[in-house]
Amino acid sequence: xxxxxxxxxxxxxxxxxxxxxxxxxxxxxxxxxxxxxxxxxxxxxxxxxxxxxxxxxxxxxxxxxxxxxxxxxxxxxxxxxxxxxxxxxxxxxxxxxxxxxxxxxxxxxxxxx
Amino acid sequence: xxxxxxxxxxxxxxxxxxxxxxxxxxxxxxxxxxxxxxxxxxxxxxxxxxxxxxxxxxxxxxxxxxxxxxxxxxxxxxxxxxxxxxxxxxxxxxxxxxxxxxxxxxxxxxxxxxxxxxxx
Numbered sequence: 001x002x003x004x005x006x007x008x009x010x011x012x013x014x015x016x017x018x019x020x021x022x023x024x025x026x027x028x029x030x031x032x033x034x035x036x037x038x039x040x041x042x043x044x045x046x047x048x049x050x051x052x053x054x055x056x057x058x059x060x061x062x063x064x065x066x067x068x069x070x071x072x073x074x075x076x077x078x079x080x081x082x083x084x085x086x087x088x089x090x091x092x093x094x095x096x097x098x099x100x101x102x103x104x105x106x107x108x109x110x111x112x113x
Numbered sequence: 114x115x116x117x118x119x120x121x122x123x124x125x126x127x128x129x130x131x132x133x134x135x136x137x138x139x140x141x142x143x144x145x146x147x148x149x150x151x152x153x154x155x156x157x158x159x160x161x162x163x164x165x166x167x168x169x170x171x172x173x174x175x176x177x178x179x180x181x182x183x184x185x186x187x188x189x190x191x192x193x194x195x196x197x198x199x200x201x202x203x204x205x206x207x208x209x210x211x212x213x214x215x216x217x218x219x220x221x222x223x224x225x226x227x228x229x230x231x232x233x
């Protein structure tokens with residue numbers, strides 16, 4: 001169990017630029033989740049994959065956001081035309097099926113200037 | 114929709130003492146799970162303890178225990194013999210038990226967190 005890995009740890013970008021984050025889940029976990037955490041708040045659900053299928057997207061995930069999980073392994077989260085309001089910590093988590101607990105990564109902190 | 118409320122933005126405790134963090138939640142479901150997660154300054158969210166709603170017995174994990182009051186929709190975390198390493202942000206979270214109960218069994222709903230400081 002090497003844990004959930006996220007890359008990069010920090011990203012600073014200018015408004016209007018596109019950014020992409022990567023998440024590598026624990027290898028035997030078929031479920032993968034993205035959450036967003038802003039200062040002073042708990043994480044908020046963004047989207048969920050079971051294997052390669054994206055089964056739910058939160059209304060928080062505007063059309064500038066897209067997530068993929070090709071081949072049911074790693075996942076990417078892309079934000080197009082970033083806005084200052086996108087500044088947050090983006091957390092990835094993975095789990096086995098059923099009611100198994102979620103394992104979180106260290107997150108990617110995005111700052112949009 | 115479910116909501117989770119943590120009414121204590123910050124708490125402090127002396128090393129070796131006991132502290133209780135509060136959490137209340139709102140749901141119309143009868144079957145669900147409740148969690149306490151710890152997020153230290155290093156940022157990785159770590160599961161502290163989990164409670165199944167159908168179990169009357171309160172969960173315990175070493176120095177961590179919960180007081181689960183289903184009727185009151187209350188789920189507090191007690192940390193005994195507090196240690197410096199317990200200092201962190203603590204989040205209470207809710208998850209539905211399954212689609213059959215009317216919810217999705219993969220989505221966690223978090224409270225805003227309680228920042229715990231441990232004084233030496």
